[in-house]
Amino acid sequence: MNQAVRxxxxxxxxxxxxxxxxMVEPERATPGILxxxxxxxxxxxxxxxxxxxxxxxxYDESTATARPFQVAFEKGRWVLPxxxxxxxxxxxRLNKSAGALIDLKKDLAASDxxxxxxxxxxxxxxxxxxxxxxxxxxxxxxxDARKEVLAxxxxxxxxxxxxxxxxxxxxxxxxxxxxxxxxxxxxxFADWVNSGLVRVASANIRRIVIRNYSxxxxxxRLENLEQIQLSRENGQWKMAGAESFQExxxxxxxxxxxxxxxxxxxxxxxxLAEDLRSGRMQLTLETAMSLRQRGxxxxxxxxxxxxxxxxxxxxxxxxxxxxxxxxxxxSGDAKPAAGAGENRFxxxxxxxxxxxxxxxxxDPAQGERVAKELVNRFAxxxxxxxxxxxxxxxxxxxxxxx
Numbered sequence: 496m497n498q499a500v501r502x503x504x505x506x507x508x509x510x511x512x513x514x515x516x517x518m519v520e521p522e523r524a525t526p527g528i529l530x531x532x533x534x535x536x537x538x539x540x541x542x543x544x545x546x547x548x549x550x551x552x553x554y555d556e557s558t559a560t561a562r563p564f565q566v567a568f569e570k571g572r573w574v575l576p577x578x579x580x581x582x583x584x585x586x587x588r589l590n591k592s593a594g595a596l597i598d599l600k601k602d603l604a605a606s607d608x609x610x611x612x613x614x615x616x617x618x619x620x621x622x623x624x625x626x627x628x629x630x631x632x633x634x635x636x637x638x639d640a641r642k643e644v645l646a647x648x649x650x651x652x653x654x655x656x657x658x659x660x661x662x663x664x665x666x667x668x669x670x671x672x673x674x675x676x677x678x679x680x681x682x683x684f685a686d687w688v689n690s691g692l693v694r695v696a697s698a699n700i701r702r703i704v705i706r707n708y709s710x711x712x713x714x715x716r717l718e719n720l721e722q723i724q725l726s727r728e729n730g731q732w733k734m735a736g737a738e739s740f741q742e743x744x745x746x747x748x749x750x751x752x753x754x755x756x757x758x759x760x761x762x763x764x765x766x767l768a769e770d771l772r773s774g775r776m777q778l779t780l781e782t783a784m785s786l787r788q789r790g791x792x793x794x795x796x797x798x799x800x801x802x803x804x805x806x807x808x809x810x811x812x813x814x815x816x817x818x819x820x821x822x823x824x825x826s827g828d829a830k831p832a833a834g835a836g837e838n839r840f841x842x843x844x845x846x847x848x849x850x851x852x853x854x855x856x857x858d859p860a861q862g863e864r865v866a867k868e869l870v871n872r873f874a875x876x877x878x879x880x881x882x883x884x885x886x887x888x889x890x891x892x893x894x895x896x897x
Contacts, residue, residue: 528604528606528607528670529604531601531604532601532602532603532604533600533601533602534600534601535598535599535600535601536599536600536601536646536648536663536665537599537645537646539645540596540597540637540645540646541597543590543593543594543597544590545639545640545645546589546593546637546638546639546645547567547568547638547639547640548565548566548567548568548636548637548638548639548642549565549566549567549589549592549593549635549636549637549638549680550563550564550565550566550634550635550636550638551563551564551565551633551634551635551680551681551682552564552620552621552633552634552635552682553620553633553682554620554631554632554633556628556629556631559628561620561621561631562682563577563621563682564577564681564682564683564684565577566583566589566687568640573589575684575687575688578684578759578760579760579761579762581684581688581760581876582688583687583688584688584689588681588686588687592678592680592681593637595676595677595678595679595680596635596637596646596648596676596678596680597646599646599648599663599674599676599678600674600675601672601674602660602672602673602674602675603672603673604670604671604672604673605662605671605672605673606670606671607669607670607671608669609669611671612630612664612671613627613629613630614630615630615651615652615662615664615671616630616631616632616651616652616662617630617632617649617650617651617662617663617664617671618630618631618632618649619631619632619634619649619666620632620633620634620649621634632649632650632651632652632662632664633649633650633679633680633682634647634648634649634650634666635647635648635649635650635678635680647665647666648663648664648665648666649663649664649665649666650662650663650678650679651663651664651671654673657673659675659676659677660673660674660675660676661673661674661676662674663676684757684758684759684760685756685757685758688757690756690757690758691754691755691756691757692755692756692757692841692843692878692880693752693755693808693816693818693843695752695753695808695810695814695816696753697746697749697750697752697753699810699811699812700727700749700752700808700809700810701726701727701728701809701810701811701851701855702724702725702726702727702808702809703723703724703725703726703745703748703749703806703807703808703809704722704723704724704725704806704807704809705722705723705725705804705805705806705890706720706721706722706804706805706806706807707719707720707721707722707723707804707889707891708720708721708800708804709802710792710800710801710802717800721891721892723735723890723891723892723895724736725745727749732745732746734895734896737895737896739896740895740896741894741895741896741897744890744894744895745890745895747887748887748888748890751884751887751888752808752888755880755884755888756880756881756884757878757879757880758838758879758880758881759824759825759838759878759879760876760877760878760879761789761824761840761876761877761879762875762876762877763785763874763875763876763877764781764782764785766779766781766782767781767782767785767786768874768875769874770782771844771870771873771874772870772871772874776793776797776799778793786799786842788822789821789822789824789840789842789877790802790803790820790821790822790840791819791821791840791842799817799819799842799844800819801819801820801821801842802820802821802822803820803821803822803839803885803889804819804820804889805817805818805819805820806818806888809848809851811851811852811854811855811856811857812852812855812857812861812862812865813847813848813849813850813851813852813853813857813859813862813863813866814845814846814847814848814862814865814866814869815845815846815847815848816843816844816845816869817843817844817845817846818841818842818843818888819841819842819843819844820839820840820841820885820888820889821839821840821841821842821877822839822840823837823838823839823840824837824838824839824840824879825838825879837882838879838880838881838882838885839879839880839881839882839885840877840878840879841877841878841879841880842877842878843873843878844870844873845866845869845870845873846866847862847863847866849862849863
């Protein structure tokens with residue numbers, strides 16, 4: 496028997512032995528799709544405190560748009576770069592979001608096929624090369640101080656009949672896994688900030704003045720002015736000039752003020768913010784354009800006006816909140832409920848009256864400190880509130896007196 500024949504026989508025998516072994520002990524023959532099952536996705540990612548940048552990209556199928564949302568640690572504080580560096584003031588969400596993505600394991604491989612990505616909801620929401628508009632997931636990327644990736648996932652649909660599991664894929668990889676996890680970082684502005692706006696308990700409201708009007712921009716004057724005065728003493732609301740009125744509508748309005756939420760923000764020009772802090776409005780081109788774009792105006796006498804009217808809310812600690820309702824804003828994070836109307840720009844100011852604080856037994860010094868904090872907070876931003884809240888606050892006399 497020559498050497499070539501002998502080698503061929505040995506190879507055939509080895510192949511037969513391998514086939515026999517796989518048939519007799521199939522557990523030793525591991526398919527490729529199971530090769531990394533049970534491994535940790537990112538074994539080097541161990542410390543949630545190392546995270547200094549979070550990006551969450553959600554996908555809105557109704558508008559076929561990806562919505563990137565960023566959180567970053569800059570100059571010693573957490574801010575939202577995707578929202579003009581608005582400050583983050585819910586720190587525990589940062590740790591929870593990062594901690595939930597540590598030690599994630601590849602519990603069970605589900606598919607190695609690109610065709611299954613849509614079915615499992617793990618198409619990259621930022622992938623412009625994929626024409627499919629449905630089946631896109633939520634991409635979550637965590638980076639350290641040097642902007643190096645600590646973890647990067649595409650979170651897909653929940654696994655059918657397996658509570659607590661969802662499909663996950665690593666961007667750039669084909670394989671999809673079924674993973675046990677509760678991780679679901681939010682891409683909503685309101686989930687990352689203290690979205691309470693005026694933060695005043697309805698029980699502390701003493702007086703509300705509503706000024707409804709239309710603004711004649713050409714003549715520079717108010718028209719169809721309607722003023723409503725509401726006061727609260729001993730738990731009872733009264734309306735000036737009306738023996739009877741819809742008190743439930745007023746209570747709803749007060750409760751809405753108590754729970755008024757921010758759904759988005761836009762920055763004011765620094766010059767306008769400084770004017771609002773100082774209380775001296777200067778009509779510059781930059782200020783006028785910024786205000787006008789959002790439905791606000793400065794009258795020749797320096798008064799701030801709004802194209803959807805205004806209301807002033809006085810509290811027993813001496814603080815008065817001015818709420819001016821402007822133009823329709825983009826939807827932001829909140830989609831208008833059916834019949835609720837569009838989201839609305841809101842310009843908020845604050846003033847202080849020491850006499851009212853003393854009248855109701857509050858410490859004027861403390862009220863003044865709070866008022867200054869509010870002035871500084873409100874000065875920098877145009878706020879956006881939901882259409883539902885706007886409709887509960889924008890009351891007319893006909894809504895109150897039947």
